[in-house]
Amino acid sequence: MRFLKKLFKWLAILITILIIVLYITDTDYLIKAVRTIYLQGYTTAYLDDYKKFDNQIIENGTPQPWPNHKNYNSIKETKPLDSINKTNGTIAYVIIKNDSIWFENYYDGYNENSQSNSFSMAKSYVSGLMGKAISDGYIKSLDQPVSDFLPEFSEGKAAKMTVGHLSSMASGTNWDEKYYSPLSITTRAYFDDDLEKVMLGLKVVNEPGQSFKYASGDTQMLAMVIEKATGKKLYDYLTESFWKPLNSENATLWQVDSEDHDLVKAYCCIASNAKDFARFGKLYKDHGKWNGKQILDSTFVAKSLKPVYPDGKVYGYGWWLKTVATKNFFMMRGHLGQYVIVEPTDNVIIVRLGHSKGDNTQVGSFTDDISAYIEEAYKMLNK
Numbered sequence: 037m038r039f040l041k042k043l044f045k046w047l048a049i050l051i052t053i054l055i056i057v058l059y060i061t062d063t064d065y066l067i068k069a070v071r072t073i074y075l076q077g078y079t080t081a082y083l084d085d086y087k088k089f090d091n092q093i094i095e096n097g098t099p100q101p102w103p104n105h106k107n108y109n110s111i112k113e114t115k116p117l118d119s120i121n122k123t124n125g126t127i128a129y130v131i132i133k134n135d136s137i138w139f140e141n142y143y144d145g146y147n148e149n150s151q152s153n154s155f156s157m158a159k160s161y162v163s164g165l166m167g168k169a170i171s172d173g174y175i176k177s178l179d180q181p182v183s184d185f186l187p188e189f190s191e192g193k194a195a196k197m198t199v200g201h202l203s204s205m206a207s208g209t210n211w212d213e214k215y216y217s218p219l220s221i222t223t224r225a226y227f228d229d230d231l232e233k234v235m236l237g238l239k240v241v242n243e244p245g246q247s248f249k250y251a252s253g254d255t256q257m258l259a260m261v262i263e264k265a266t267g268k269k270l271y272d273y274l275t276e277s278f279w280k281p282l283n284s285e286n287a288t289l290w291q292v293d294s295e296d297h298d299l300v301k302a303y304c305c306i307a308s309n310a311k312d313f314a315r316f317g318k319l320y321k322d323h324g325k326w327n328g329k330q331i332l333d334s335t336f337v338a339k340s341l342k343p344v345y346p347d348g349k350v351y352g353y354g355w356w357l358k359t360v361a362t363k364n365f366f367m368m369r370g371h372l373g374q375y376v377i378v379e380p381t382d383n384v385i386i387v388r389l390g391h392s393k394g395d396n397t398q399v400g401s402f403t404d405d406i407s408a409y410i411e412e413a414y415k416m417l418n419k
Contacts, residue, residue, distance in 0.1 A: 065227040066218055072227070080215050081226060081371060083127065083152040083391060086307040091289035092271040092300070100283030100327075102311055105136035111419050113141065117412035124373060124405060125391030127152060128310035131413050132385040135318065137311070139416060144391075149286055151307040152389055155370030158290075158306045159255045160316060161274060163203045163354020165262055167336040168277045174265040175199055178353075182257065185264035186236070194240035201244045202258035203353040204344040208242035211253035213399050215371065222252060229294035231301065235260060248348020250400030252303035255354075259302030270300045281331050282315040284308075304370070310387040317368065317376040317385050320355070341366045350402070358402060360410050372396060373405055386413045 072088040073081065113121065113129070121129060127146040131139040142148060169175045178200030183190040189197055193208060201207050214220035221234065228234050235257055259270050266273055271290045279288065291305035292298050319325075320341065324332035340353035350357055356367045368376040373393030377386040386409060393403045 065224055065229070068227040068229075069218060069223065080396065081153070081155065081304075083372065083389075086151070086153050086289060086291055086305060089291045089305075090293075090295050091291050091307070092269070092298070094271050094275045094279050094288045094290055094306075096284040096287045097280030098283055099285040101285055102132065102314075103136045105133055105138040108137060109139055109141075111139065111416045114412045114415050116408065117416075120394075120405060120408050120412075121390075123392075124394055126388060127391065128387065128389040129409075130310045130314065130385075130387040131416065132314055132318075132387070133417065134383050139413075140310070146389075148311060149309055151286075151289065151309060153304070153370075153374070154306040154308060154313065154368075155304045155372065155374050156252065156255075157313060157368040157370040157374050157376060158302065158304050159252075160354045160368040160376075161278065161306065162255050162259050162262070162270070162302045163340060164316065164319075164332060165270065165273055165277060166199060166203055166258060167332055167340070167353075168273070169262050169265055170336065171333045172266070175261075178203070182261055185261045186257070188236050189240065192240065193243055197240055197244040199258060199261055200353070202254045202261065205248050205250055205254050205348070205351060206245050206345060207251065207254045207257070208240045208244040208246070209238045209251065209253055209257075210241045211238060211251040213251055215399065216397070225252070225256065225303075226301070230297050231256065231293035231299045232260065232297060246345075248345045248351055250351075255303040256301070259300060263299075269298065270302060278316065278319070278331070281329075282319060282326055284312045284315060286312055288312065310389055313368070313374075313376050313389075314385050314387050317378040317387075320366065321378050321380045321383070321385070356402075358406065360407055363410075365410065367406075373403070375406065375409065377406070377410060384413070384417070386410060 127144050128142050179198050182197045182199060183195055197207055212220050214222055225231060225234050238253060263270055288306060288308040291301045319331060320337050323334040324330055324337045340355055342352050343349040344352060356369050358365045363379050365377050365379050373390050375388045388409045394405050395403055
């Protein structure tokens with residue numbers, strides 16, 4: 037009994053010393069990481085972790101449900117699709133044809149209105165908000181220097197960094213996109229309660245605008261630029277610019293770093309559902325129009341869906357680009373396999389949400405599951 041008392045005493049002392057060291061070394065964000073992720077049995081962010089963080093509500097306006105296609109749910113999942121859905125923990129799989137729900141199914145206790153984390157699909161919304169801020173006159177153009185809004189980036193190579201570079205992932209910063217390292221800036225940004233401080237500590241180490249390098253920090257910095265330019269919180273700007281005008285059926289949430297600092301995690305973390313996420317894909321498919329009204333400039337939309345750099349043919353301004361066979365797709369993509377995949381010529385939108393993409397260690401590259409979700413959807417459509 038004495039031994040156990042001594043053991044618990046020394047454990048308490050060690051834990052106290054560890055916590056003190058974390059605060060002294062400015063790594064106390066790891067306490068939140070352990071509490072919200074690791075003690076929940078996960079090794080990385082997960083679909084429902086938004087419940088563990090501070091969020092801001094994004095209200096919906098007048099709901100406009102998607103109509104059902106005349107062949108709604110007339111075909112079941114193919115065997116390969118059923119297999120990959122089970123293996124990767126799909127929670128939602130939706131096929132939209134000619135702006136009507138052709139097929140939908142939900143799994144693992146989720147339904148059509150269930151919220152789950154968008155992860156990096158949020159980047160497409162932020163890029164769209166940049167385009168909106170340009171057309172609204174808050175930002176001059178894609179070529180406006182970031183330093184006009186964030187004077188901390190006014191010297192050396194940083195002075196050459198533009199808002200367009202941020203949207204196209206070409207800032208040249210020293211951001212390190214590592215999801216499983218507890219000491220990476222990506223992990224710090226996810227758990228730190230002062231995200232602006234983290235971002236302003238970045239250094240521009242390479243010439244901006246030269247090549248594509250996937251970096252969540254670029255989108256986060258772009259969000260800070262948009263807030264400075266518009267004088268509006270990004271969640272409010274999303275509400276008025278897209279969420280309400282696109283007649284979303286559900287209100288949604290956007291994670292913020294903390295109640296005190298109230299800065300959205302712009303590179304990730306909008307909690308919504310498959311059919312409301314799909315609306316943003318439809319907006320870009322329809323050249324920025326919704327119900328006949330021009331919501332987003334069509335020229336900006338067209339530019340967003342083309343490669344910006346020769347070594348980054350997979351990425352435009354906030355959207356991923358992929359060719360499968362003879363078909364050209366653009367898509368929103370997020371950690372663990374969150375996808376809104378659009379083929380405008382066929383007027384097809386495929387949405388997949390889930391717990392895994394198979395190989396979750398791959399970052400900034402296409403995994404095999406994407407082709408499977410596309411190919412099986414077309415097999416179903418062609419039956």
